[in-house]
Amino acid sequence: MLSSDGRRVIAAWIALSVIATPLVAIFFDRVIPPGNGSVQASEQVVDNSVMMAILTPVICLLIVVFVYVCVTHRAPKGAPLTDGPPLRNDPTVQVYWIAITSITVLFLAGFGSYRLLQNGSGGGQGPSPIAVPKGPKLQVQVIAQQWQFTYRYPSYGGVETPQLMLPSDTLIELHVTSLDAIHSFWAYELGVKADANPGVDNIAFVKTKGPLAIHVRCAELCGLWHGYMYDIGHVIPQTQFASWIKSQQRDFAPVAKYLPKYSTTYYPDPQRRAG
């Protein structure tokens, strides 16, 4: 049924895939970010590795086919113009292609949804999250404003501080909101990204692991200093966290009476200023 060309290509494809796919499956997660800083980040690495392993045979097929075709089926230089065979269709090939691509795509979508619905994968899920991990959670509010992130801890009296410190081995419920433009809270090592929309409470979950430094960046263009809107947070041991938050409550005690009551969204007064 298959021509000799077809047999060669299929054989080469199978050979290449059999070599490449296990290599990718085994080694890809060592090079792919964002690393193992949190449970969600590790899960993202696994997701990326699985996807790459599934896509590897696809890549191999295209490489083999194109190299083979471009080399073997080249018209000889200087020869008169001759036509190729009038092949217009082959229903078998179509059926195989449609079936395989559809199955792959549906599997990827299903796999992605399944992984997403387990705990949200660190992304912002809006005010009514559906992928809520079980267990006690520490609520941390991320307030984005032009051009700095500040953080409020409602379970510690609503203390607000410009530093991000999180206790290790804790499930954190992040509430991300904004006071002005649209920002995006991207904690790289934790694998967390949630847009900060004014008037919207965007909830993301992350389970921290051991102590590490977190690079927090703003991932949505928010004005002049968007590129400079970053800071470095830390995941610290739980005992250290308890003493840290006490020190923040002390440091910011003078301003505590001026802070608005903790709320998931804020509409600050000075929005229309005439100088």
Add this chain to the structure above:
Amino acid sequence: MRATSLKVLGVALGLAVAGVLIGLYVNTLTTANGSPSYTVPVHSKGGHPVVDLTIETVAAVGPQLSPGHPDYVSYLVRNTSGKWIRRTVWRLPANATVHVTIYNFDGDSGLRNPLYARPQGVDGNAFLLDGKRTVVINPDDTSHTFAVPAYGLVVPLSGVADDAKNQCGYAPCALSMAHRTIQFTFHTGKAGHYRWQCFVPCAAGWIDGFGGPMQTIGYMDGFIDVV
């Protein structure tokens, strides 16, 4: 042959015009809204570099200092001859102590986030407001802030009362006019390029108060260049 030389001339002319237009475009972009650097003079105290930085904030920068935007609020720095210049990129030495004096001639606007009413990142976590040691001000009385987020430095600047006499119109503002004096000290670390900004929505006329001068280097934003 004549046709060819006409074509060559035409193409050359086109290239020249394109070059001029591109040059003008790039030049407009480079010179629009930046700020040249000002090197703050350093003196040494027992081998340790110390810098005195004197700044003023004004309600309207005036046509002399900014012909393009005379009504923008702005920061100004005083140079060694005692003149106020509109430069917001300040060169400071590394590992130095910086004593800052700010004269604020502008009225209050109010903070969007009251957290910035508490000074941070300065010696003693406090500043001198008109000579009095202050650890927090009323957020609604804030006129501007001087903040270097990379240093965790925030200092709120109290505003001139609305009914104060002898308020300053256009900069430069003489010290005889109504103003508040804010003094604080901070320390620079290693070399780097750190941005500073104001956190108060103080830009008159923009919907959120955060447009115009608030997003233009040379007015309410700048860099400290630590070398």
Add this chain to the structure above:
Amino acid sequence: MTLARRLVGFNLLTACVLGVGGWYVGWFAAHLVAGPSLDYFGDIDFNELSIVMAYLCGVLGFLLGLGFFNYPFARLRGYPPSLREKETGGISRYFGLCTDHKVVGIQYLVGIGLFFFIGGLNAMLIRTELLRPNHQVWPAGTYLTIVGIHGTMMMGMMTSGILGPFGNYLIPILIGARRMAFPRIEALTFWLLMAAGVILETTIFFGGFPTGWTGYQPLGTQSNPGIDCYYLFFALVGISMTLLGLNMIATIVTMRAPGLTWTRLPIFAWGVLSTAVLMVLAAPVLIATLGMALLDRTAQTNFFISAQGGSAYLYENLFWIFGHPEVYVLALPGFAIVLEILPVFARKPLWGYRLAVAGLLGVTLLSFFVWQHHLFFSGINADLRPFYMLSTELISIPTGFTFLCGIMTLWRGQIRYSVPMLFCLAWFFNFFIGGLSGVFLSDVPSDTTTHGSFFSMAHFHYTIMGGLVFTFFAGIYYWVPKMTGFQLNERLGKIHFWSMFILFNATFAPLFAAGFLDQPRRVVTYPNNLLFINRWVSICAFLLGISMLVFLYNFVKSLVFDRVPAPADPWGSKSIEWQLPSPVPVHNFDRIPVFTGDPYGYGENSGPVAIPAGAPAGMN
């Protein structure tokens, strides 16, 4: 005719004069209505109504000067319908309103090419800034305007990048007609685009805009008045797109010559048709959204200002309802051109014609159901995310049809590596990488790290630049001999191709890594560990810009100086445009042809694709 006689009349010069005049009229009129200040050289002239009115009246004056209102006025006064605008021959037709679709096609080619290079210049300026993380070449606010101009110019201009030049030139010929359904509207779409491009470039005089090409609110409300130029540019582009799409649909559906059934229509025409459907349905949403944003800035409405009761969120959604079909407007013509050119240089029929059409139509349909994938982390209802992940992944199935048809067309062919063929083969490589990265981006867990980062930037540059722009050049090298009657130098073309292909990949492939390594989009600085990547990318980008100059050199040298005449059919194609002389005569066909088959009859001993009823001169 004396020079003075030539200059007076409805032409480009008059149009520019009336455009500037209209600008001042609009400015003063709006001041009378709304604003107290005539101090328009001074500061904070917040009479944005005057800026908007000035530009709108300027555009109207520009169109008036070109002569677009002549025909409607004539009809109002009772003159009979006519298709003749000024029919002076020669080069002056290209500098005004001309209803010859071939002239409009070439106008589009040069006009879009010009703005493409301006957008590319802005890209070079962006990469100059990113050579060093701690050094400001442009002040940070100006940098954002440059980023915005680059993105906006490219997106606005290249949406018509294939339909404009090649659609307008070729569709009537491919379907056996002498004109488009609405020739004056066809010319209007071009001149609107040119006026819009000029408006966008003047944004720097009003302070620029800080929002990038997406124009998100509420950042847009904080902008200087320069953002009105952005809104007006895109609104005019939207109008141009809608009209262009309408024209294409009307032409292809109603003006096909006898014998040209839907199954014999060249695949390029199918691509144009699908793209036109997308344009017509998506662009009006953009126009409405930008209109609301303009009202927010001029009439003190609060559609998108959260603190005053509006919703910044709404803007995002409305924008992407347009924005996603928009990117398929950019991608689909590329599919169409590749599938049209491949059979010619593989000397085989297009394999799987119906499957290819199904692929184009499938992408068109699905593209309306995926836009939330730009908003996965914006706080949308979490229930929606699996659905949009599924719909986005599903789009790769019809896209795959194009790949299958392309591969099988090449299979066992007699492949000639001409310059257009090289660009089409490169399309497969580039779009494949772009598509694979799209699969990663559509997977929500993976997107958590890559959304809003340089990974997503690399993805869309691979699909749009690696897809559309490469096929744009393929179309140029393929069809310019037909359009002008002169050949482009093959050697220079190959140098251009290889340098562009290698440098394009060298520039954009590392950006995937940059995104994965924590570099967000549109940033003016980055951490020091990304210095090497950014510097490499910047230098490769500069070299890529130089490779474009190779193309310009080839274009000018071949068409202005060498002028080697091209035969009617230099590529050996069976498609109908190659059975006509080069350049195509004014009336296209002396007699409307009758189609007997599709243009892919290679190896089948079929006759010509169309038979003229009778045997007019010039057709063999």
